[in-house]
Amino acid sequence: MTGTRRRSYDEGCIAAHALDLIGDRWALLVVRELLLGPRRFSELRAGLPGISANILTRRLEEMASAGLVRAEAPGYGLTPAGEGLWPVLKALCRWGGGQPGHDPTLFMSPTALMLSMRAMCARHRAGRHEVDFVLEGQAFTVVTGPGSYRLERGLAGAPLRFEGGTNAVAVAVYGPLPLHQTAAGLIRFDGGIEEGQAFLDLFSLHIAEGGAAPVSRSG
Amino acid sequence: MTGTRRRSYDEGCIAAHALDLIGDRWALLVVRELLLGPRRFSELRAGLPGISANILTRRLEEMASAGLVRAEAPGYGLTPAGEGLWPVLKALCRWGGGQPGHDPTLFMSPTALMLSMRAMCARHRAGRHEVDFVLEGQAFTVVTGPGSYRLERGLAGAPLRFEGGTNAVAVAVYGPLPLHQTAAGLIRFDGGIEEGQAFLDLFSLHIAEGGAAPVSRSG
DNA sequence: CGGCATCCGGGAAGATACTG
DNA sequence: CAGTATCTTCCCGGATGCCG
Numbered sequence: 001m002t003g004t005r006r007r008s009y010d011e012g013c014i015a016a017h018a019l020d021l022i023g024d025r026w027a028l029l030v031v032r033e034l035l036l037g038p039r040r041f042s043e044l045r046a047g048l049p050g051i052s053a054n055i056l057t058r059r060l061e062e063m064a065s066a067g068l069v070r071a072e073a074p075g076y077g078l079t080p081a082g083e084g085l086w087p088v089l090k091a092l093c094r095w096g097g098g099q100p101g102h103d104p105t106l107f108m109s110p111t112a113l114m115l116s117m118r119a120m121c122a123r124h125r126a127g128r129h130e131v132d133f134v135l136e137g138q139a140f141t142v143v144t145g146p147g148s149y150r151l152e153r154g155l156a157g158a159p160l161r162f163e164g165g166t167n168a169v170a171v172a173v174y175g176p177l178p179l180h181q182t183a184a185g186l187i188r189f190d191g192g193i194e195e196g197q198a199f200l201d202l203f204s205l206h207i208a209e210g211g212a213a214p215v216s217r218s219g
Numbered sequence: 220m221t222g223t224r225r226r227s228y229d230e231g232c233i234a235a236h237a238l239d240l241i242g243d244r245w246a247l248l249v250v251r252e253l254l255l256g257p258r259r260f261s262e263l264r265a266g267l268p269g270i271s272a273n274i275l276t277r278r279l280e281e282m283a284s285a286g287l288v289r290a291e292a293p294g295y296g297l298t299p300a301g302e303g304l305w306p307v308l309k310a311l312c313r314w315g316g317g318q319p320g321h322d323p324t325l326f327m328s329p330t331a332l333m334l335s336m337r338a339m340c341a342r343h344r345a346g347r348h349e350v351d352f353v354l355e356g357q358a359f360t361v362v363t364g365p366g367s368y369r370l371e372r373g374l375a376g377a378p379l380r381f382e383g384g385t386n387a388v389a390v391a392v393y394g395p396l397p398l399h400q401t402a403a404g405l406i407r408f409d410g411g412i413e414e415g416q417a418f419l420d421l422f423s424l425h426i427a428e429g430g431a432a433p434v435s436r437s438g
Numbered sequence: 439c440g441g442c443a444t445c446c447g448g449g450a451a452g453a454t455a456c457t458g
Numbered sequence: 459c460a461g462t463a464t465c466t467t468c469c470c471g472g473a474t475g476c477c478g
Contacts, residue, residue: 007452011248012325012386015311015312017321018314023247025470032234054443054470055472058469061442067318067319081317088311095303095304095306096234096236098303101239102233102236103231103236106230106231107229107231108232109232112231244451260459271453273453273464276462
């Protein structure tokens with residue numbers, strides 16, 4: 001049987017309502033894995049190695065009945081409501097990047113890294129860059145510009161290209177080492193190293209607070 | 220004693236890390252109740268009627284050891300890390316407001332309503348308004364301006380003033396009726412009804428994506 | 439193999455009663 | 459007022475098995 005009546009906060013607060021819909025364990029991480037396009041059941045499992053199959057099945061059912069996910073041709077995709085969760089995930093990334101206890105050596109899915117970069121990019125000072133990524137065989141393209149950030153699956157034959165394990169590329173992006181010291185090791189970098197460094201300099205796990213007003217007063 | 224080892228997603232993803240810290244049930248709602256200043260244990264319970272005392276105790280302990288909450292003079296307050304969660308809560312509000320199934324007749328805490336308004340205000344087209352609120356005895360002051368929104372506890376003797384039950388005021392703010400039809404009933408409104416309507420027109424549960432202005436319901 | 443159903447153990451959530 | 463103690467309920471998560 002379906003759970004008939006799911007656990008609810010029973011509040012009129014819209015944040016509580018949101019948490020009624022996507023507050024269950026794994027739910028937002030499933031959204032994360034689907035944000036760049038539909039995925040098959042096994043691909044979802046590969047991106048969420050900690051989830052067990054029956055929990056993923058249950059989550060997908062619940063999220064489908066909540067209107068966030070729908071079964072598609074060979075797998076599952078987000079509905080527009082599900083895609084609307086990107087700002088939530090982005091806010092989580094920007095907050096979580098500043099919190100201690102983060103262990104970048106733990107498993108990271110290619111989608112998770114690419115989305116975290118979209119969340120953490122200082123796009124207001126971004127020049128135009130076209131960058132291809134190949135992370136454990138999965139291809140992505142990033143195009144930055146002043147105030148804009150485009151991220152898609154697939155390759156574009158961009159002048160810059162990173163390839164390697166997701167965690168290794170994450171170290172290149174967020175770690176302290178300059179690109180010319182990183183590239184030789186676990187990842188492969190193609191393109192101009194100066195522009196590659198300029199691109200990587202856009203990303204930091206610790207977001208500058210925006211400068212003006214404290215968060216508690218405005219926002 | 221402490222839970223020794225808390226459940227974790229064991230991922231390097233920073234969103235997963237964030238959820239490790241504030242993904243537990245009730246955690247973000249506790250943050251919500253504390254965002255406008257410290258609260259006593261009983262005040263937290265009053266703002267979260269669905270939580271039981273032992274769960275609240277446990278959550279506060281865990282959130283304290285995660286560095287989000289600290290025991291203060293008579294109760295509990297947020298640390299800077301905890302206050303940094305406002306963008307997450309704001310994103311949840313803005314997403315949840317557009318999701319079906321929301322029941323505004325359910326319990327709503329004064330803090331929840333005031334924060335939801337800060338999240339949903341179309342502040343880019345806000346004129347300057349000073350508004351006092353008294354919700355079930357709790358006082359708040361809102362000052363809007365173009366692009367700004369200040370919200371604090373306490374009264375400022377503002378020219379506009381709403382008083383009443385939280386849910387009734389929420390209906391006035393988000394509901395379809397114009398102020399002159401609402402005010403007579405469950406809530407009390409003091410001040411110029413035109414300016415009051417202009418103020419209320421800033422708020423909608425459904426955020427227009429590109430910033431297009433929702434239809435005014437004053438006419 | 440991909441997807442889903444079922445059974446079971448452990449642990450968190452939840453209700454209630456009680457204590458300093 | 460601010461929790462603690464205890465009991466029950468339910469969800470999570472692992473293992474297994476069924477069916478396409």
